[in-house]
Amino acid sequence: MPAEEKLPYLSDDQSKHFRVSSSTPYDRNGDRYWLDYLKINCHPVTDEHVREWPNKPESFRSSLAEYSATVHELAQTLLRLIAEGLGLDDGFFAGDLSGGSTQMNVNYYPSCPDPSLTLGLLPHCDRHLLTVLSQGDVAGLQARHGGRWLLVRPVPGAFVVNLGHQMEIITNGLLASVEHRAVTNTDAARLSVVTLIMPKMECRIGPAPEMVNEATGPAKFREFEFSEFMKAYSAAAASREDVLYYFRIHQ
Numbered sequence: 001m002p003a004e005e006k007l008p009y010l011s012d013d014q015s016k017h018f019r020v021s022s023s024t025p026y027d028r029n030g031d032r033y034w035l036d037y038l039k040i041n042c043h044p045v046t047d048e049h050v051r052e053w054p055n056k057p058e059s060f061r062s063s064l065a066e067y068s069a070t071v072h073e074l075a076q077t078l079l080r081l082i083a084e085g086l087g088l089d090d091g092f093f094a095g096d097l098s099g100g101s102t103q104m105n106v107n108y109y110p111s112c113p114d115p116s117l118t119l120g121l122l123p124h125c126d127r128h129l130l131t132v133l134s135q136g137d138v139a140g141l142q143a144r145h146g147g148r149w150l151l152v153r154p155v156p157g158a159f160v161v162n163l164g165h166q167m168e169i170i171t172n173g174l175l176a177s178v179e180h181r182a183v184t185n186t187d188a189a190r191l192s193v194v195t196l197i198m199p200k201m202e203c204r205i206g207p208a209p210e211m212v213n214e215a216t217g218p219a220k221f222r223e224f225e226f227s228e229f230m231k232a233y234s235a236a237a238a239s240r241e242d243v244l245y246y247f248r249i250h251q
């Protein structure tokens with residue numbers, strides 16, 4: 001799309017169903033990041049959403065609706081399997097825990113003359129329940145493990161699945177949300193398409209009683225409404241421990 005056709009979508013207004021912006025949605029001391037992104041509300045697909053989506057190229061709206069529905073189905077299958085693996089009812093995550101308005105982030109990291117000076121995306125854990133991420137064939141996603149950043153190598157045709165903060169809280173810490181970030185490189189631009197499976201805003205969240213057991217110990221988090229978590233996440237600029245501080249039970 002030429003720049004003048006993209007311009008009307010440039011916005012930081014979070015209520016928009018389709019918008020383009022730059023750098024980062026979270027302000028950490030005014031730092032800037034090497035990123036342009038699209039944020040799209042894409043599930044459930046409503047007329048109100050679709051009216052705000054671009055209609056160029058012609059197939060854009062129908063392709064987006066189809067992709068989003070397919071990824072959503074995949075996510076529901078994964079959630080059923082996770083629930084079974086945890087010994088929970090297989091519909092445990094269906095309904096309000098995963099039924100919020102789904103958002104898609106399309107992140108575009110242009111090639112960067114000096115990747116040592118900035119990141120593409122700051123270190124964070126995802127704020128929702130589950131993430132289904134497609135990263136094409138250019139590497140850049142890194143996950144923190146044992147104090148080191150490990151590259152998540154692209155596998156052709158495969159999705160990366162991240163567990164969000166809510167999964168960690170519901171499982172009382174058993175399935176931890178992995179901190180991750182995106183780095184840039186000098187040679188190639190990188191694109192990631194990230195579908196976020198969200199709880200409903202009014203959904204009550206806390207460790208599931210079945211998950212407070214000998215293996216996980218006493219409840220590590222208090223109960224809260226998901227909308228409260230979203231506010232805390234923005235206030236803490238997505239920093240893992242700063243966000244979780246608000247919700248941990250401090251012994």
Ligand SMILES: O=C(O)CCC(=O)C(=O)O
Pocket residue numbers: 105107121126133135140141180181182191192194
């Ligand atoms: O670009 C990536 O691989 C990471 C994107 C990401 O973590 C996000 O959008 O939450």
Ligand SMILES: [Fe+2]
Pocket residue numbers: 124125126180
């Ligand atoms: Fe993320």
